Amino acid sequence: MTLKRFSLLLLSSLLLTITMLLVSIYYFFYLPGIKTEVLDQQQQEYNLLYSALSLSKNSLTTLCYDYAVWDELVEYVGNPTDDFVQSNMPNNAFEAANIDAVFVIDTNNKLIWDYQDDSLKSSRSSLVHLFHQQNTESFAILPTAAEIASQTVSSRSGYLVFDGALIYFSNTTILPSTGHGEIAGSLTMVRLVDKALINDISQFSLVKFSIEDAQTSTKNMQEFFSLKKIETIAPSHNWLIRNTFDDQVVQVTLHHKKVSLPQLDWASAISILLSIVLIVSLSLMALSRLLIKPLIRFNKSINDSSDDNFISKMASNHFIDELENVSYSFNQLLLKFNAQQNYLETLTVQDSLTGITNRRGLEAFTKRIIARWHLENVGFSVMMIDVDNFKYFNDKQGHLKGDDALTAVATSLLEVMAQYDGLAARYGGEEFCIILADNHHQNILNVAEEIRESIEKLHISNNIDDRDWLTVSIGVVVVDDKLADVEKYNFSDVLQHADEQLYLAKQAGRNTVRVAKFGD
Numbered sequence: 442m443t444l445k446r447f448s449l450l451l452l453s454s455l456l457l458t459i460t461m462l463l464v465s466i467y468y469f470f471y472l473p474g475i476k477t478e479v480l481d482q483q484q485q486e487y488n489l490l491y492s493a494l495s496l497s498k499n500s501l502t503t504l505c506y507d508y509a510v511w512d513e514l515v516e517y518v519g520n521p522t523d524d525f526v527q528s529n530m531p532n533n534a535f536e537a538a539n540i541d542a543v544f545v546i547d548t549n550n551k552l553i554w555d556y557q558d559d560s561l562k563s564s565r566s567s568l569v570h571l572f573h574q575q576n577t578e579s580f581a582i583l584p585t586a587a588e589i590a591s592q593t594v595s596s597r598s599g600y601l602v603f604d605g606a607l608i609y610f611s612n613t614t615i616l617p618s619t620g621h622g623e624i625a626g627s628l629t630m631v632r633l634v635d636k637a638l639i640n641d642i643s644q645f646s647l648v649k650f651s652i653e654d655a656q657t658s659t660k661n662m663q664e665f666f667s668l669k670k671i672e673t674i675a676p677s678h679n680w681l682i683r684n685t686f687d688d689q690v691v692q693v694t695l696h697h698k699k700v701s702l703p704q705l706d707w708a709s710a711i712s713i714l715l716s717i718v719l720i721v722s723l724s725l726m727a728l729s730r731l732l733i734k735p736l737i738r739f740n741k742s743i744n745d746s747s748d749d750n751f752i753s754k755m756a757s758n759h760f761i762d763e764l765e766n767v768s769y770s771f772n773q774l775l776l777k778f779n780a781q782q783n784y785l786e787t788l789t790v791q792d793s794l795t796g797i798t799n800r801r802g803l804e805a806f807t808k809r810i811i812a813r814w815h816l817e818n819v820g821f822s823v824m825m826i827d828v829d830n831f832k833y834f835n836d837k838q839g840h841l842k843g844d845d846a847l848t849a850v851a852t853s854l855l856e857v858m859a860q861y862d863g864l865a866a867r868y869g870g871e872e873f874c875i876i877l878a879d880n881h882h883q884n885i886l887n888v889a890e891e892i893r894e895s896i897e898k899l900h901i902s903n904n905i906d907d908r909d910w911l912t913v914s915i916g917v918v919v920v921d922d923k924l925a926d927v928e929k930y931n932f933s934d935v936l937q938h939a940d941e942q943l944y945l946a947k948q949a950g951r952n953t954v955r956v957a958k959f960g961d
């Protein structure tokens with residue numbers, strides 16, 4: 442698998458993983474959290490409504506008891522006076538306490554005094570009638586005759602429907618404040634659960650609710666006045682409130698503020714997905730630019746090198762440190778490799794003893810000269826240089842000294858040739874060859890003489906014949922420009938001619954130069 446494909450695969454799986462992670466977070470963490478939060482809120486709203494409705498019930502019951510168990514009221518039932526009413530039962534006190542009706546009844550169930558709010562005034566007789574009517578043995582609202590006779594203290598409260606409206610009543614036997622003694626009658630207080638009260642409770646509890654007639658489908662509806670746990674999220678929840686005779690009277694509907702779970706917003710989801718795709722694409726581009734492309738270039742430069750044997754340096758200044766290190770190490774390796782290569786190449790064209798170019802190097806150099814000669818008919822010169830009586834030298838002074846002498850001769854040749862356009866090489870054994878671009882007869886003769894003299898001036902001890910120093914004989918051939926039928930000749934012909942001149946130089950007594958024109 443290519444690196445490009447691998448990174449594409451890697452980033453695709455990254456894209457998939459991020460998407461799945463986001464979806465999982467949404468469904469397994471975010472949504473359940475929100476669900477619990479909404480359920481908690483709905484439960485709190487129910488608890489608040491429960492407390493508020495209970496408070497409105499309980500406060501009436503407490504107030505009724507406080508008034509009923511009171512010596513002055515006992516006295517008043519026995520001897521009703523306007524003074525008592527004016528100073529102790531003012532209408533505005535009941536209005537302030539949200540009490541819509543108050544009835545003081547003696548032990549004979551005779552109405553002694555009553556207060557009714559305007560909303561109930563028109564139904565005054567019917568309300569009292571209702572109390573009496575409902576007062577049976579099984580469902581009593583007022584103390585029964587038997588209870589009065591047996592002086593049984595009673596306290597009753599509950600819901601009733603009156604003229605289609607829900608009322609809450611509380612009835613307590615009138616007793617002296619000690620809580621003992623003869624029952625003087627009973628006190629009934631009524632609170633109308635009308636729109637005004639519902640509004641008050643709504644404002645007080647900050648919960649919106651309504652109370653309506655119980656619908657027909659109340660079979661599975663639960664009782665309101667037993668603290669409930671809300672199990673499901675819904676826009677509203679319903680409960681029943683029964684009247685004191687256990688009839689299903691009204692249903693309470695709590696309208697929740699937070700009613701639904703957040704829906705998946707497709708526009709947001711798509712924009713998140715697009716953002717992820719964008720981020721992943723940018724990452725891919727960055728990865729490609731910073732890592733993949735340099736590696737591909739790196740690979741290409743190595744591959745290309747196998748075709749032309751030339752390895753180019755790897756580009757540096759990479760953003761990724763490791764890549765920079767690889768590039769640096771590779772370039773260092775390349776430097777070492779090139780140095781080795783150069784060294785090996787030098788070895789193939791360098792004479793190991795004298796250090797100057799060997800015969801192979803000479804042939805490589807000659808190719809260019811010969812090419813120009815054949816193609817453009819440009820002339821040149823060749824010198825064959827042979828150390829005189831070298832066998833004798835070796836025999837007398839030893840082979841090692843002979844090697845040193847050859848090295849000294851080669852070095853001297855190099856020094857002289859440094860001034861001229863040409864190449865000095867060891868041709869083999871004690872024989873050297875020089876190729877010069879110049880083909881001016883006199884110039885070449887001068888160069889050859891300079892070489893001959895420079896060797897003699899090395900003063901390498903020889904002691905042969907009458908000569909003290911080691912010398913060389915030189916055979917020179919000058920190849921003129923514009924030679925006729927140049928294509929007929931090759932380099933070996935030139936060398937052979939130079940060799941002939943060398944032979945003549947030896948014949949002439951050695952330590953001498955012989956020059957001839959090629960072709961003569």
Ligand SMILES: Nc1nc2c(ncn2[C@@H]2O[C@H](COP(=O)(O)OP(=O)(O)OP(=O)(O)O)[C@@H](O)[C@H]2O)c(=O)[nH]1
Pocket residue numbers: 794827828829830831832833835839840841842843844847869870871947951
């Ligand atoms: N020390 C040493 N001797 C070498 C080397 N190569 C060739 N020789 C010697 O060079 C000598 C050449 O001897 P000859 O060919 O007889 O020629 P010469 O003695 O120089 O006589 P002329 O050329 O006629 O002056 C031989 O004894 C070779 O052994 C070398 O690399 N080192």
